[in-house]
Amino acid sequence: MKVLEVEGLTFSFQRGEEPILSDVSFSIKKGEIVGVLGQSGSGKSTLLRLISGLEIPWGGSISVAGKPVVNQRLFVQPEKRGIGMVFQDYALFPHMNVRDNILFGLNKMSRAERKNRLNEMLELVQMTDFAKRFPHELSGGQQQRIALARALAPKPEVLLMDEPFSNLDADLKASIRSELRSILKAAGMTCMMVTHDRKDVDAICDRSFSLSEDSAARKVHMQSL
Amino acid sequence: MKANLVRRYLQKELNGWWIISMVGAGIILLPILFVFFELFQAPNENWFQVRDYLLQTYLFNTVTLLLLTGLFTAILGVTLAWLTTAYQFPLRNFFRWGLMLPLAIPPYIAAYTYRTMFSYTGVVQTTLRYEFGVQVDPEVISVSSLRGAVFIFTLFLFPYVYLITKAFLENQSSSYIETARLLGRKPFDVFLKIVLPLSRPAVVGGVALVVFEVLSDYGVTSYFGIHTITTAIFQTWFGMYDVDTAMRLAAWLMVILVGMVVVERLLRQRQRYHLSSKSKPLTPMKLRGVKAVAALSYCALVFGLGFAIPLLQLLSWAGLTFEKVWDLSFFILLKQTISVAAVSSALIIILAVVVANISRSKNVFSYFLSKIITAGYSIPGAIIAIGVLAVFIELDGKLAPVYASLGWGEAPLILSMSLFMLIVGYTIRFMATGFNAIEVGFEKVGTKYLEAARMLGNGRTMAFFKVDLPLIKGALLSGFILTFVEITKELPLVLLLRPFNFETLATKAFQYAKDEMIHEAAIPSLMIIAISSLSVVLFYFIEKRVKQ
Ligand SMILES: Nc1ncnc2c1ncn2[C@@H]1O[C@H](COP(=O)(O)OP(=O)(O)OP(=O)(O)O)[C@@H](O)[C@H]1O
Ligand SMILES: [Mg+2]
Secondary structure (H helix, E strand, C coil), X not given: CEEEEEEEEEECCCCCCCCCEEEEXXXXXXXXXXXXXXXXXXXXXXXXXXXXCCCCCCEEEEEECCEEEECCCCXXXXXXXXXXXXXXXXXXXXXXXXXXXXXXXXXCCCHHHXXXXXXXXXXXXXCHHHCCCCHHXXXXXXXXXXXXXXXXXXXXXXXXXXXXXXXXXXXXXXXXXXXXXXXXXXXXXXXXXXXXXXHHXXXXXXXEEEECCCCCCCCEEEEXX | CHHHHHHHXXXXXXXXXXXXXXXXXXXXXXXXXXXXXXXXXXXXXXXXXXXXXXHHHHHHHHHHHHHHHHHHHHHHHHXXXXXXXXXXXXXXXXXXXXXXXXXXXXXXXXXXXXXXXXXXXXXXXXXXXXXXXXXCCHHHHCXXXXXXXXXXXXXXXXXXXXXXXXXXXXXXXXXXXXXXXXXXXXXXXXXXXXXXXXXXXXXXXXXXXXXXXXXXXXXXXXXXXXXXXHHHHHHHHHHCCXXXXXXXXXXXXXXXXXXXXXXXXXXXXXXXXXXXXXXXXXCCEECCXXXXXXXXXXXXXXXXXXXXXXXXXXXXXXXXXXXXXXXXXXXXXXXXXXXXXXXXXXXXXXXXXXXXXXXXXXXXXHHHHHHHHCHHHHCCHHHHHHHHHHHHHHHHHHHHHHHHHCCCXXXXXXXXXXXXXXXXXXXXXXXXXXXXXXXXXXXXXXXXXXXXXXXXXXXXXXXXXXXXXXXXXXXXHHHHHHHHHHHHHCCHHHHHHCCCCCCCHHHHHHHHHHCCCHHHHHHHHHHHHHHHHHHHHHHHHHHHHHHC
């Protein structure tokens, strides 16, 4: 089953400018971890913002779990799309501790469910002892794990990750890469991550494609791993 | 196709926030447009009188006041800003803050304080007479003149220039100034060749604020008997009950204003330097000997004239009248002032938050919306007042059938006799103060937390309350205090728009002064000064926070 389907997506920030993304199409099946490669400035973050509904495309359509979320006539607000996102700089709420950050997306659950889910998530990312800490009291790697737990907690249909390793030290990267893959697989999560580093993709993803800079039209080249 | 795209765009952006903002912008724009369209109406008899015999004098006085005050505040503001940032001398740290304090004394209070001090029975002439046996020509020493008004405005408004220029010099100029010093230039050269040209946008920005204050002034000029366009608006309104002519004068004042704004833009053109905000602060150089004494004396003179002397004089008068003024009616006055200022500030902050929040998604609409909503800061209180009054009278006319059906009599003036009118006036005039504070708050927070909250299943409004609001608390508070202070100090608007018999600290102080009960005016004036000092205290704490 296709969880995420993108068809002919075209976008530019200003009318009349050469599009940053033009005619991008791909789809992701349930449980897959797909990597999107591209150099800095090639439009990776923009692609994620379009899928999540933070920007509106000029053309093309996106469906999540079979339901259209944006096309020529329709726009579904980001909070209604069932998409989770780990931001490039994590965006952990600075005025809330780890616990409240993770609970933030669970407001529709009952009290008991929320508590269960919180503990489940803390265990998944192995941060049970840190529930009372504030984001600025955590290391980069720990912050990343909390951001991941927060995004996974509401059980989104798809998880989007923007350069999940860009803020980490080189030696930390290697260990966290394999850990991330096992967390995602354990959660059975469908995931799309963008990165400029092929090593990330090789370590984590089932397959990948690249947003290439060279072709003027910036067509997407599908590549199976 | 087009229609579909628009619909899709509205699905993304249209929401309660937009609707509230549009209504707010409408309320702000309507009175201003009312005044503007008066220019295209047929004038009445009276107007020709005013135009042929008086307008020239009004214009001359207004423009002279603006030019002289602008020039002198620029000189005072820039030199003091440079002195206190670039040099170390005794009491420098005290003056860095102390030199903002003149802003806490509204010019009309300073005007009657100084006039009385320089009068025949005032402290200056009596001291000269009895201590030194000197009789002075009252013409020479009188401050009730155009000259005196320039003196008052300069002393009590220069902190606008000082503040903006100081912030600029402290934070953004160090690399250029230090380079110039290392290249072997003398300090005075550095000032002329580097500091002055670089700080031009800041100075122009500060002088613009001064100019808007002077244009808006009614207290000083009417007290000194100087006829300006603003005093003429009051005269035609209250003296002749000729609202049409008053409105036409307001429209002319608006024309001057547009001229001023154009001049400001021209002066600033291509001069909006985008200096790196990360540049380190300027290290002050130590002054010694005569130079240190000279710097100290200059600062002390300005501080004394602009704050200490009038404050001491007011305190001594307050001592004389304490028994008489400090009673129950004074507390009622205080309560009225505080509640109307608090309600208006709260309204301003709420609207400012709504508009600033949607202005975070940058597009043409939000740009114009933020411009409209902040238009009032540059428009004199009298113009706003007259526009608001015209709109409210119109509204009362439209609502007459409703009033009649409620049994409130034939065509009564309900809205235009209510406090609501004053609150709307304040909101229009001081929206920008609140809006700017909150915009800065939002800019600091950025949009990433909002976006993260939305990705976690919260709508715009939920996300705002749960994430943005706690993060911009500080900005809300400082926005509230700043507008509260502005409203407490404000005079022309409240004089024109208050309901019959409604008094605030400002109107009471002004009334006492006009009735030559100067000593009685001291206590309400001191109260206003105390409240206004809050904003200086606020700046102090904000800077301390930032430094940590
Ligand atoms: N708000 C904006 N307005 C105009 N142009 C923008 C805006 N945001 C990004 N761009 C431009 O869009 C292009 C794609 O940006 P994007 O952030 O998607 O790149 P990226 O692939 O994520 O880069 P990086 O690896 O550096 O994060 C860039 O050329 C950028 O300059
Ligand atoms: Mg990016």
